[in-house]
Amino acid sequence: MARLWTWLRRPGRRQTLVGALSAQATLAIEGVEFALRACEADADLDALVERIEQVERQGDTTRLQFVHLLSTRVVTPLDREDMFRFSRCLDEVLTNTRDFVRETRAWQIQPDDHSRTGLEHIRRGLEQLVGAMDTSSGRINRELCTAARKEGRRVREQYDDGLRQLFVEELNMEALARRELLRRVDVIGLRLIEAIDAVVDGIVKRTI
Incomplete structure (x- = not known):
């Protein structure tokens, strides 16, 4: 992840619109990594909150650049x-991940x-989304976006299954x-879907 972020920060990479969006998605992946660490039993939550807040501020800066x-x-x-x-939906993905x-x-x-x-599904979805964006040509791969x-x-499937399990246990x-x-x-997942729908809509409009 660090290598990918360094690559995106090279001169010229973030000077394209798709490059800036790719950088936003990459920061969202970094945020999800911190959220996954927060799920561990021995997680240092104070340190994780501090680090994800830094990433979220970087995300705000990247969005302004976009x-x-x-x-x-x-x-x-x-x-x-x-x-x-x-871009807005990617920003909301990172914001909600920080709130988590x-x-x-x-x-x-x-x-x-x-x-x-x-969260693991969200991370994989974001990784596929980054892979779909060709920062040199400015093109976005529709098939990878669909994946x-x-x-x-x-x-949402995890949300539904999790609710069913909670409802059969003691309510406390x-x-x-x-x-x-x-x-x-679940909200993070919904914002991810909205982000992908936005870019797929744009791709479809260009092919009509």
Whole structure:
């Protein structure tokens, strides 16, 4: 991950719109990595919150750079509205991931296996999304985006299964906290799907 981020920061890589979006998605992956660490029994939650907040601030900076680039380009790879929506949804993925880590620390509870598995699907979906973006040509691969969307849909399956398990157990404060964490993961998955839908819509418009 560090090598990928270093590559994206080389001169010229983030000077393209697709390069800036790829950088945003890469930061979102880094945030999900921290969220997965927060699911571990011996996690240092204070340190993880500090680190993911740093990543989230980097994400805000990268999004501002993207918006600036978008305002200066006469020709864009995809429809401007779709690209802006894509960037906004990626930003919301990272923001909600940060909130997941914050809430885990606030409630001092270890997320269940369904939350962890949901985060793993999100990470794989984001990785496929980064792989779909060719920062040199400015093209985005529709098939890889579709594969990434399938990973996002699997997050909802984990949410449904997790809720069913919680509802058959004793309802207490711990169960309520786990439900909220599970819901947060589901929201991240939904924002990921919205991001992918935005870019796929843009690709389809360009082929009509």
